[in-house]
Amino acid sequence: MSENSTQGPHSTVGLAATTGHPEAAPPRSHAAPDAGTSLALLILRLGVGAAALQAGLIKAFDFSATTGFMAQGGWRLPTFAAFMVTASETLGGIGMLVGALTPLAACSVLGAMLCAWAVNVSGAAFWSAPFNVPFLIGIGAAALLFAGAGAYSxxxxxxxxxxxxxxxxxxxxxxAFVVAILTWVALYGVNPIHFTAPPGAAAQ
Structure with a gap:
């Protein structure tokens, strides 16, 4: 009995030896993140999610003040604008904290942070303080949008x-960018990017 026959008719080793063709590799599956990566993603989720959720809950618990603040700031349809940002931050923050539908949650938070960032830089020269809190939260949300929640979620x-x-x-x-830009243009309509301080900024 030959060596190939002892390996059986379905042996891939025997088939490769007799045909001269290399054995086909099994298809790759998406590898789960290791423990260290999952822990890092958990820490990032907790930080970004908690910051977004706090911002949303503050607005939700005193929604009338939030609406008044947005009306005073020049937002059109201030109640609708306040509802949008409150819902985005609250639901997105919860989603990232528990790691549920994380890319969608991150998209929601990123859209809200883009508008918040624009508000923060619109009152002065753009380059004077571009790396503010909304910028950092938005960067974290964008990273989670691509990285996912990890194993602990x-x-x-x-x-x-x-x-x-x-x-x-x-x-x-x-x-996230399209919705933020459309929201800004439709409900606020002021160019937030100034390379020099806009008129009246010093008086503010």
């Missing part, structure tokens, strides 16, 4: 069948 435990491709994540990133 609802996504990593209960929603493992739901995958987010790079194309979907890039689409959500673009969506």
């Amino acid at each position: 609802v996504d990593g435990r209960a929603l493992t069948r739901l995958t987010w491709s790079l194309r979907v994540s890039a689409g959500l990133l673009a969506l």
Whole structure:
């Protein structure tokens, strides 16, 4: 009995030896993040999610003051604008804290932070303080949009069948910018980018 026959008719080693073709590698699956990466993502989620949730809850608990603040700031439809930012920060913050539908939650928070960033830089020269708190929260949300929640999350435990491709994540990133820009133009309508201090900035 030959060596190939002892390996059986379905032996891939025997097949490779007789045909001369290399054995085909099994298809790769998406590797789960290791413990260190998942812990780092958990820390990032807790920091970004807590900051976003706090901002949303402050607005929700005193919604009339939030609406009044936005009306005083020149926002059109201030109640609607206040509702949008409150819902985005609150729901997005909760989603990132528990790691549920994390890319969607991150998209929501990023959109809110883009508008908040624009408000913060619109009163002075753009370059004077561009790296403010909304900028940092937005950067963290953008990172989570692509990286996902990690193993220590609802996504990593209960929603493992739901995958987010790079194309979907890039689409959500673009969506956050588009919604933020449209919201800003429709409800505020002031150019936030100034290379020198706008008129009246010193008086403020």
